[in-house]
Amino acid sequence: MEGGGFTGYAQGGGYMGGGYEQGGYAGYGAGQGTNPNLNPNQPGGGLHTGQNQPSVSMATDPQNFLAKEAGNILGGNLLGGQLAGSAVKAYGERAQRWATGQSKTLTYYFSVNTKYAGKKLRLLLCPFIHRGSWTRMPEPASLQGAGGFHYKPPRHDLNAPDLYIPLMAWSTWAVVSSWLEASSGKSPGPERFGQIVWSGIFVWAAQVALLRTAMWLLSSQVPLLDLCCYGGYIFVHITAQVLVGIVAGHWGYYAALAWGTLCMGVFLVKTLKRTLYSQTRQASKQHSKRQSYMLLGIAMAQLPLAYWLGKI
Amino acid sequence: MNGQPNWSDYGQQPPQGAAGQGNLNFVSTSFDPGRAQAQPSYNTNYNNNTATTSFDDEPPLLEELGIDITSIFKKTGAVFSFGSTADGTYDSDLSGPIVFILGLGFSHMLSGKVLFGLIIGWTIITSLGMSWLVNLLVGPGGDIGMYACCSILGYCLVPQIVLSLAYLVIGKSVALSVIAVFAILWSTRVASRFVTVRLKAKHIPVEEQRSLLAYPWLLVFSMFALLSLY
Numbered sequence: 001m002e003g004g005g006f007t008g009y010a011q012g013g014g015y016m017g018g019g020y021e022q023g024g025y026a027g028y029g030a031g032q033g034t035n036p037n038l039n040p041n042q043p044g045g046g047l048h049t050g051q052n053q054p055s056v057s058m059a060t061d062p063q064n065f066l067a068k069e070a071g072n073i074l075g076g077n078l079l080g081g082q083l084a085g086s087a088v089k090a091y092g093e094r095a096q097r098w099a100t101g102q103s104k105t106l107t108y109y110f111s112v113n114t115k116y117a118g119k120k121l122r123l124l125l126c127p128f129i130h131r132g133s134w135t136r137m138p139e140p141a142s143l144q145g146a147g148g149f150h151y152k153p154p155r156h157d158l159n160a161p162d163l164y165i166p167l168m169a170w171s172t173w174a175v176v177s178s179w180l181e182a183s184s185g186k187s188p189g190p191e192r193f194g195q196i197v198w199s200g201i202f203v204w205a206a207q208v209a210l211l212r213t214a215m216w217l218l219s220s221q222v223p224l225l226d227l228c229c230y231g232g233y234i235f236v237h238i239t240a241q242v243l244v245g246i247v248a249g250h251w252g253y254y255a256a257l258a259w260g261t262l263c264m265g266v267f268l269v270k271t272l273k274r275t276l277y278s279q280t281r282q283a284s285k286q287h288s289k290r291q292s293y294m295l296l297g298i299a300m301a302q303l304p305l306a307y308w309l310g311k312i
Numbered sequence: 313m314n315g316q317p318n319w320s321d322y323g324q325q326p327p328q329g330a331a332g333q334g335n336l337n338f339v340s341t342s343f344d345p346g347r348a349q350a351q352p353s354y355n356t357n358y359n360n361n362t363a364t365t366s367f368d369d370e371p372p373l374l375e376e377l378g379i380d381i382t383s384i385f386k387k388t389g390a391v392f393s394f395g396s397t398a399d400g401t402y403d404s405d406l407s408g409p410i411v412f413i414l415g416l417g418f419s420h421m422l423s424g425k426v427l428f429g430l431i432i433g434w435t436i437i438t439s440l441g442m443s444w445l446v447n448l449l450v451g452p453g454g455d456i457g458m459y460a461c462c463s464i465l466g467y468c469l470v471p472q473i474v475l476s477l478a479y480l481v482i483g484k485s486v487a488l489s490v491i492a493v494f495a496i497l498w499s500t501r502v503a504s505r506f507v508t509v510r511l512k513a514k515h516i517p518v519e520e521q522r523s524l525l526a527y528p529w530l531l532v533f534s535m536f537a538l539l540s541l542y
Contacts, residue, residue, distance in 0.1 A: 111451060117523075
C-alpha cells in the first residue's frame with residue numbers, strides 16, 4: 001500500500017556500502033583559535049559561538065528541538081571552535097542525521113513490515129525448512145543509485161538484514177529477564193533492569209567484534225551495520241530459551257539452548273557464505289577452506305554467548 | 313539596547329531617563345505548541361513604574377499556560393473508551409501526562425515504594441527511544457516528535473495507575489497477575505491507537521506496520537507494570 005506521497009522504499013532506498021556518508025575523515029587540527037574564550041561579555045565569547053543552528057525552543061519546534069540541540073553539542077561548536085575539527089563535525093552531523101532518521105544508511109535497516117518480521121522470525125527459529133534461496137537480492141540495475149552496490153530493502157527481500165528484530169529481541173530479553181528475576185525474588189526489579197540491559201549490549205558488541213574480526217581475517221568488506229544485524233539475531237534465540245525455560249523448567253532450557261545455538265550457527269554460516277562469495281570472486285581452494293573454518297568457528301562461538309546471557 | 317538583555321545590565325542600576333526604563337521582554341512559552349503559537353512579548357516593568365498593561369487584556373491563565381482542560385478530559389476519555397479517539401486527531405500536551413505520572417508515583421508511595429525519579433526518567437528515555445524507532449520504521453515524511461511520544465506515554469499510564477491501585481487492594485495473587493496482563497495490553501492498545509491516529513493525520517500508510525509499531529509499547533508498559541508489582 002505504497003501510494004500517495006509516500007515514496008518510501010518501493011523505489012529502492014538502498015544502502016550505501018559501508019563507510020561514511022559524509023565527505024569523510026579529514027583529520028583534526030582545523031581549530032580556529034588557541035584560547036577558548038569563555039567570557040560571555042566579550043564579543044565572540046561564551047560557550048556557544050560560531051555557526052550554531054538557529055536556536056529553537058521546545059515550544060516553537062518540538063520535532064527538531066532535541067535533534068538540533070544534540071547536533072549543536074556534537075557538531076563541535078563548543079569553546080569557540082576548539083572542537084570544530086572537521087572529523088568531530090562530521091561525526092556530529094552524522095549523529096544528528098541518525099538521531100532524526102534522515103540517514104538513508106540507517107533507515108534501510110528499518111524498512112520492514114509485519115510480514116517480513118513474521119517470516120524472518122520463522123527463518124531464524126528453524127532455518128532447516130527454508131525452501132527458498134539464501135542470497136540477497138540486489139536492486140535492479142535501473143534503480144541502482146550512485147555510491148556503491150545496493151541490495152533490496154528488507155521489506156522486499158527476506159534475506160536482507162534488518163535492525164528492528166535484533167533491537168526488539170534484545171529489549172524483550174531484557175524485559176523478560178527482569179520479570180523473571182523480580183518474580184523469583186532474587187532482586188528488586190527496577191535496579192537490575194539497567195544491569196541486564198548493559199549485559200545485553202556487551203554480548204551484542206562481543207558478537208559484532210567476533211564477526212568483524214572474522215570478516216577482516218577473510219579480507220571481506222561487509223558493512224558494520226550488517227554485522228550488527230546478524231549478530232543481534234542471537235537475541236531471538238536467547239529470548240526463546242528463557243521463555244521455554246520458564247515453561248518447561250531446567251531441561252527445557254537446555255534443550256532450547258542447544259536448538260537455539262544450532263539454528264543461529266546454521267543461519268550465520270548460510271548467510272555469511274553467500275555474502276563472502278558475493279565479495280570475493282576468485283575462489284582459490286585454500287581461501288575457501290579458510291572461509292569454511294572461520295564460519296564454523298563463528299557458529300560454534302554462539303554457544304558460549306547464548307549460555308552466558310541465559311544465565312543472567 | 314532597547315529591551316535586549318545585556319550581560320552588563322545585571323547588577324547595575326538601569327539607566328534613568330528617556331533612554332530606557334530597563335524593560336525586560338519575556339516571551340512566554342506554552343506547553344502546547346500544537347495549538348498556540350508563542351505568545352507575543354509582554355512588557356513588564358523592572359522598576360515597578362506605571363502599569364503598561366491592563367489586567368483585562370491578558371488572556372486567562374490556563375490559556376496562557378497552554379493547558380486545555382477539555383482536551384485533557386477528552387484524551388483521558390479516549391483511554392477508557394473502546395472505540396477510536398473521538399474525532400480522529402491527537403494533539404499532544406504534557407499537562408495531563410504530568411498529572412498521571414505524579415498519580416502513578418503517589419499510588420506507588422501508598423504501597424511503600426518511592427519511585428518518582430525512576431518513572432520520570434523512564435518516561436523520558438523511552439519516549440526518546442520510541443520516537444526514534446517510529447521515525448525510522450515509518451520512513452521519510454513521518455515523524456512523531458519526542459514531545460508527542462511523551463504525551464502518549466503519559467496518557468497510557470492510566471491503566472498502570474489502575475494496576476498499582478489494584479495491587480494495594482488485592483495484594484499479590486493470581487488475580488493481580490491477570491489484572492496486570494490486562495492493564496499492559498490495555499496501555500499498549502491505547503498507545504498504538506494514538507500513534508496510528510497521529511500518523512494517519514500525516515497521511516502515512518501504517519497498515520503493514522501496525523504490529524511492529526505496537527510491540528515496543530508492549531515492552532515499555534511491561535516495565536512500568538513491573539514497577540507496580542514488585
